[in-house]
Amino acid sequence: MAEIAPVSGVRLAAGAAGIRYRDRDDLVLMELAEGSTVAAVFTKNAFCAAPVVVARQHLAKIAPRYLLINSGNANAGTGENGLAASFETCRLLAAATGVAMNQVLPFSTGVIGEDLPTEPFARAIPGLLAGLDENNWEQAAQAIMTTDTVPKLASRRFEVDGRAVAVTGMCKGSGMIRPDMATMLAYVATDAVCDREILQQVLEAAVAPSFNSITVDGDTSTNDACVLVASGASGVDVSDAGSEAGRLFGQAVQEVCMELARAIVADGEGATKLVEIQVDEAASEEQARNVAYTVAHSPLVKTALFASDPNWGRILAAVGRAGVQDLDIDRVRIWLDDLCIVSRGGRDPGYTEEAGQAVMRQDAFRIRIALGRGEASARILTCDLSFDYVKINAEYRT
Incomplete structure (x- = not known):
């Protein structure tokens, strides 16, 4: 310290x-x-x-x-x-x-x-x-x-x-x-x-x-x-x-x-990963934060983070349900650190599972999402959801 x-x-x-x-x-x-x-x-x-x-x-x-x-x-x-x-x-x-x-x-x-x-x-x-x-x-x-x-x-x-x-x-x-x-x-x-x-x-x-x-x-x-x-x-x-x-x-x-x-x-309860979620090219900061928090709070995304599983479809689905009106999915891009995983509405042509897993095996990394809608951005920090989180909170009063 x-x-x-x-x-x-x-x-x-x-x-x-x-x-x-x-x-x-x-x-x-x-x-x-x-x-x-x-x-x-x-x-x-x-x-x-x-x-x-x-x-x-x-x-x-x-x-x-x-x-x-x-x-x-x-x-x-x-x-x-x-x-x-x-x-x-x-x-x-x-x-x-x-x-x-x-x-x-x-x-x-x-x-x-x-x-x-x-x-x-x-x-x-x-x-x-x-x-x-x-x-x-x-x-x-x-x-x-x-x-x-x-x-x-x-x-x-x-x-x-x-x-x-x-x-x-x-x-x-x-x-x-x-x-x-x-x-x-x-x-x-x-x-x-x-x-x-x-x-x-x-x-x-x-x-x-x-x-x-x-x-x-x-x-x-x-x-x-x-x-x-x-x-x-x-x-x-x-x-x-x-x-x-x-x-x-x-x-x-x-x-x-x-x-x-x-x-x-x-130090999140049971956390093994520290993840920064950066949302760029939003129409407003509020929109950017809503997308970031939707991804961060998805149990499916959080458990994939814990497993070091580059299941990019979970991230894509969270972005899609974040309440962005008239979202043009062809303009959305998503990266793990500097590795592009999504572009033009689907998996980026240069993406490989091996490269995605290499990023997600790190103790800390960034998920970056570009919405293609404006110039606003937001950044939040989150962590994964592990077995220990359930155990700690299930046993909290015992």
Whole structure:
């Protein structure tokens, strides 16, 4: 793992609260320096989890000082009991730190439909406060994992007039991944100074090509959240988006988000292949994305990817049912990396099964589709569908 840069003004701690798991950390505390600005995006799932409701409410009222994240229990589909539990976890931390209750943002991930116990939070909070340290990013990333097999972290540094700025992020996500705002849970922090409105714009610009352009299985979680924190500790102001500092900041945040998003797909439950789907020559970006997601979500395509089977007819069929009106199939071309497999409505004359299989045996490759309809394009990342995906999700609650 590449070196993870600490972010001045942001301290983290992880501990074993025993919320669901035994003998592993499952609760994370992030402390934000006073004066920090915070931006966030949340799931668009109508059954959003209680912590999402509470975090949205709190963020709209006051600048947060703490983020409290638990794994093992999503506190989703829990009605009024779930809201009460989320509010109580905030109250417990506020009482222990002296901040206002709405200066705590709660986050949860794990099993849906089970009441969240608050006693473990009460027991664990004193230890978390004692363990806060700006170097605890890796421990925190491990503690928020559920079916993830590896912690996911990324860092970038840049300089403005000789002053260094750090951008570091962590996320969790492996299954139930087709985010409709961000990813399952992601936290990115910087020591730059940034106006909240600009910070929100930077976050949304970074989320679009990264977390909002990935899919493992087409499922949008009830708990998706992505948070961007600017502590201001470096003194470098990046609030002018048109300045060199603003440009470097936006680039660094986007690079961190892209790296984390790629890590989620690579760690997709049971995944053995990382596949980029690029759709070009569409009439609109929406059309391009619809085609890309139709291919990515096809169980037949995904199982062919797992088998390294160049069954190009499955890809062709997915493109054909993607809802493109009056599609001229003679203008559609499809490639595996640089190997053309489809042209003029059928198999390309130069294509061979051996060459197709050679591409699909790789751990990572690209499916490129040209629709011949315009100049718009879209790119998403996905993975294959393996035996292990079914096993992991069939046994998730056992």
